[in-house]
Amino acid sequence: MSRAFNFSAGPAVLPESVLRQAQEELLEWGGERASVMEVSHRGKAFMEMAEAAERDLRELLAIPQHYRVLFLQGGASQHFAQVPMNLARPGQPVDFVLTGAWSEKAIAEAAHFCAPRVAASAAAGVFRGIPERSQWRLSEEAAYVHIASNETIHGVEFFESPDTGAMPLVADMSSNLLSRPIDVSRYGLIFAGAQKNIGPSGLVIVIVREDLLERSTGRVARIFDYACHAREKSLLNTPPTFGWYLAGLVFRWLKGQGGLAAMAQVNDRKAAMLYAAIDGSGGYYANRVDPAARSRMNVPFALHDPALDALFLEESRAAGLLALKGHRVVGGMRASIYNAMPEEGVAALVSFLRDFAQRHG
Numbered sequence: 378m379s380r381a382f383n384f385s386a387g388p389a390v391l392p393e394s395v396l397r398q399a400q401e402e403l404l405e406w407g408g409e410r411a412s413v414m415e416v417s418h419r420g421k422a423f424m425e426m427a428e429a430a431e432r433d434l435r436e437l438l439a440i441p442q443h444y445r446v447l448f449l450q451g452g453a454s455q456h457f458a459q460v461p462m463n464l465a466r467p468g469q470p471v472d473f474v475l476t477g478a479w480s481e482k483a484i485a486e487a488a489h490f491c492a493p494r495v496a497a498s499a500a501a502g503v504f505r506g507i508p509e510r511s512q513w514r515l516s517e518e519a520a521y522v523h524i525a526s527n528e529t530i531h532g533v534e535f536f537e538s539p540d541t542g543a544m545p546l547v548a549d550m551s552s553n554l555l556s557r558p559i560d561v562s563r564y565g566l567i568f569a570g571a572q573k574n575i576g577p578s579g580l581v582i583v584i585v586r587e588d589l590l591e592r593s594t595g596r597v598a599r600i601f602d603y604a605c606h607a608r609e610k611s612l613l614n615t616p617p618t619f620g621w622y623l624a625g626l627v628f629r630w631l632k633g634q635g636g637l638a639a640m641a642q643v644n645d646r647k648a649a650m651l652y653a654a655i656d657g658s659g660g661y662y663a664n665r666v667d668p669a670a671r672s673r674m675n676v677p678f679a680l681h682d683p684a685l686d687a688l689f690l691e692e693s694r695a696a697g698l699l700a701l702k703g704h705r706v707v708g709g710m711r712a713s714i715y716n717a718m719p720e721e722g723v724a725a726l727v728s729f730l731r732d733f734a735q736r737h738g
C-alpha cells in the first residue's frame with residue numbers, strides 16, 4: 378500500500394518530504410539523542426528551533442516588526458473566546474461578518490465576553506458569497522471587526538483584505554494562512570489553527586499588532602492573556618512542542634517551494650482545474666458558490682443525484698482519493714486542496730470525476 382491523495386478538510390495532508398524528515402529524526406533529533414517530543418522546551422536546542430521557525434514564518438508572510446507571533450495551544454475554537462477576552466471590554470460591541478459556519482461559531486463564543494453584532498451577513502444567500510464591503514454596517518463603538526477569511530465548510534473565501542479604517546480587523550485564517558501572500562499590516566490580529574495548512578492539530582498561530590496587547594492587561598487569567606504569552610515568547614507554559622517543530626519544517630518546505638507567491642500560483646492552478654471540471658460536467662456536479670468568492674482551499678460540490686453519493690465515496694476511496702465526503706452542514710462532497718496537496722492529486726481527482734460521470738451517467 379502507498380499513501381493516497383488525502384482531501385481531508387482537517388487534520389489535513391502534510392508535505393511528504395516533511396513527514397519523511399520527521400520520521401528520520403523522530404528518535405534522535407539533532408544532537409539531542411532523544412526525540413524533539415522528549416526534550417525541554419526551555420533547552421537550547423528547542424529554543425533555537427522555535428526561534429528559527431518564527432524567523433521563517435516572519436519571512437514568508439513579511440510580518441512587520443511591530444507584530445508579535447505566538448505559538449499557542451487550544452485550537453482555533455479556543456481563540457473564538459480568547460480574542461474577545463483580550464481585545465474587547467465586557468459588553469462592548471464587536472462587529473462580525475457572517476459568511477458561514479466558522480464565523481457563526483465565532484459569534485456564539487464571543488457572546489460570553491462581549492456584545493457581538495452582525496455587521497454584514499451572507500446567510501440569506503445560504504453562504505454562497507462575501508457581502509460587499511460597502512454594505513457592511515460597522516459600529517463606531519466596536520472593539521474590532523471579525524472575519525473568517527476562508528469558510529472551510531461553505532467554501533467561501535475573501536480575496537481582498539477589507540478596509541476597516543482605524544478599526545482593528547481580526548481574521549480567522551485557519552484554512553488559508555500561507556496559501557498566498559497577504560499584507561499583514563491590514564490586520565490587527567490573525568489566528569490560525571495549524572491542522573489545515575500548517576502542521577498537526579494542537580497548535581495555533583496568532584499574529585498580533587503590538588499595541589493591541591495592551592488592551593487585556595490585568596483583566597484575564599495569564600494563561601488566556603496574549604500579552605503574557607508575548608512577554609514569555611510563547612513559553613509561559615509548555616507549548617505544543619511537536620506541532621511547533623513540524624510547523625517549522627513546513628515553513629522551511631514553503632521557502633524551498635519559492636515562498637507564498639509561488640504557492641499562490643500553484644494553488645490558483647489547482648483550484649482552476651477542479652472548478653473547471655465541476656462547471657464543465659454538464660450539471661453532473663455542481664458548486665453553487667459565487668465564482669468571485671470560490672475558495673481555492675476547500676471546494677464543496679454536489680452530485681446531480683444524491684443517491685450516488687455513497688457509491689462516489691466508495692469508488693473514490695478505492696481509487697486512492699480520500700476524505701471527499703462533504704461536511705454534514707452542507708452535505709454532498711468537498712475536496713480540500715491545501716498547500717500540501719500536489720497538482721497530480723487534483724489531476725487524479727479531476728480524471729476520477731470524469732470517469733465516474735461516464736460510468737454512472
Ligand SMILES: *Cc1c(COP(=O)(O)O)cnc(C)c1O
Nearest residue numbers: 452453454479529549551552570
Ligand atoms: C477548522 C477551523 C476552525 C476550528 O478549529 P479547531 O482547531 O477545531 O478549534 C476554526 N475556523 C476555521 C476557519 C476552521 O477551518
